Amino acid sequence: MVDIVKRTTLMVRDAERAAHWYEDVFGMSRWMDTPFTLSGTQLAAGKKGDKTRLVIMKAEHDEIGMLGLLQWVDPPRADVPAELPTEIPFGTPIFVVASQDTAGAVERARASGSRIHSEPTEWSVTGADGRVKDMLGASFWDLDGYFFEVNQVVRIND
Template identity: 75%
Template sequence: MTDIIKRTTLMVRDGDAASNWYETVFGMTKWMDTPFTLSGTQLAAGKKGDKTRLIILKCEHDMIGMIGLLEWLDPKQDAPEELPTEIKFGAPVFVVASEDAKGAVERARALGSTIHSEPREWSVTGADGKQKDMIGCSFWDLDGYFFEVNQVVKVHD
């Protein structure tokens, strides 16, 4: 059996605001929303007894491509006051296959996201050797996570 990465969990300031952002921008749906108390052993954050809330959102598939939103309830987790404006080493870059890249950037903007790249046309040769014409854009979510959003417009034979 080959292992799969089924979810990425992100630390967020406000679970409701973050969940609304992912549901609105990417059309994700809530799969789970539950409070839990940290054991102090598995997660390399917080300490034993911390009260948290985990919201898991999904796209079309119910096992892969999921996003977890982890909010500290008690004690509140310190979060940076200023959000990033560039990607630093160790920070993830999320790549989204979209059917509406232009709409995604507009929905993100309306919710207060910082936009890095407006929608633009570009082309790439895929792993199958075929050229794909794309529309791409990029932006940060409300907690400073970076998203590159791409929409395939045409695949050349």
């Protein structure tokens, strides 16, 4: 048996605002939305008794690729940076999204307040199967500073 990564959880400033962003930009839906109190044992963040809210967003699949949006409600986190990043520091994830509408995702992200790093650009890559794929790619940050590379397959060359 091989384990799977079914969800990545992101710490966010405002779970409701973040959930709207993922709904608007990527068309994700809410799979779960619940408050809970930290036990102080499993999560290496916060402390026992902290009140949080977890919103889990899903895309096309019910078991993999989901995103958790975790907000500290009481007390709020004191270490939230005042400014969002302009580059990706070491140790920060880069999320890669397979899109059917890269240009539309960029426009929706821009309209939602995201910082756009790269406008839609055409490029090619040789896939694991040896075939060249023509792509349309772009990149931007979400409202909490997480970086997304969004790619659309335009054509697969035989």
